[in-house]
Amino acid sequence: MHRAEEAAELRVVVVDDEALMRSGLRMILGAAPDIDVIATCDGPSALATVTRHDPDIVLLDIQMPGTDGLTVLAQLRRLPAPPIVAMLTAFASDDFVHTALQQGAAGYLLKDTDPEQLVREVQALASGGRPLDTRIAPAVIDGFLAHGSGKQYAARAVAALSSREREVLTPLGRGLTNTEIARYLHLAPSTVKDHISALITKLGCTNRVQAAVLAERAGLLVPAEDDA
DSSP: OOGGGTSSSEEEEEEOSOHHHHHHHHHHHHTSTTEEEEEEEOGGGHHHHHHHHOOSEEEEOSSOSSSOHHHHHHHHHTSSSOOEEEEEESOOOHHHHHHHHHTTOSEEEETTSOHHHHHHHHHHHHTTOOOBOTTTHHHHHHHHHTSTTHHHHHHHHHHTSOHHHHHHHHHHHTTOOHHHHHHHHTOOHHHHHHHHHHHHHHHTOSSHHHHHHHHHHTTOOOOOGGGO
16 A cells, blocks of 8 residues: 555655756645655666655656666566556657556656646546546547457546446436436536546546547446337
8 A cells, every 4th residue: 555545645756867857847746735756766766766765656757768668667567566657758659658558557648738737637646547648638548449458448447436426427428418417316516517527537538528438438338228
């Protein structure tokens, strides 16, 4: 069990080959009251640093000299209690994105992300979210859904939601409006709106249509009796 489950602060390690980037990320993330950047390092030092500090979250660059980010990701995933790892990089190629997610990365973010948004994405990682930069999320989701891994990806993404969020996602996937979902689940419309906003973020989607596609691929949408 990582310490984020025991205390309010999220313990973060930043892995990047550029000292200036490491310093900047420490400053940005460290300004948040619930985030503590406990260490930064380059690729070759990553495994030893993570093993020593036992962070909750690792932000990992991809293209680094010595030991690249995908190699580091594989090393960290083999640890007995691996941290949550998200890629934070300047490279948004489909090959990098797909490989990182297939190898177990919990998210894929770009280095020019707005600082406040980056803090929110790190917080989302700690609560089970799978953040994807909005500029690459549509292509990533479409790519996974177009191949055999689509259902597996959708199932993993939906499994990260809370039980209430999955309850909301099901009627959303059937095309119900927020008002109709609220009536169906006996919830306030404002509560439904909050749940939808949260689940869209956790799923790495940019809109409710993409969330509905993931709901269908994950098997949440059982045909109504009238359609049988």
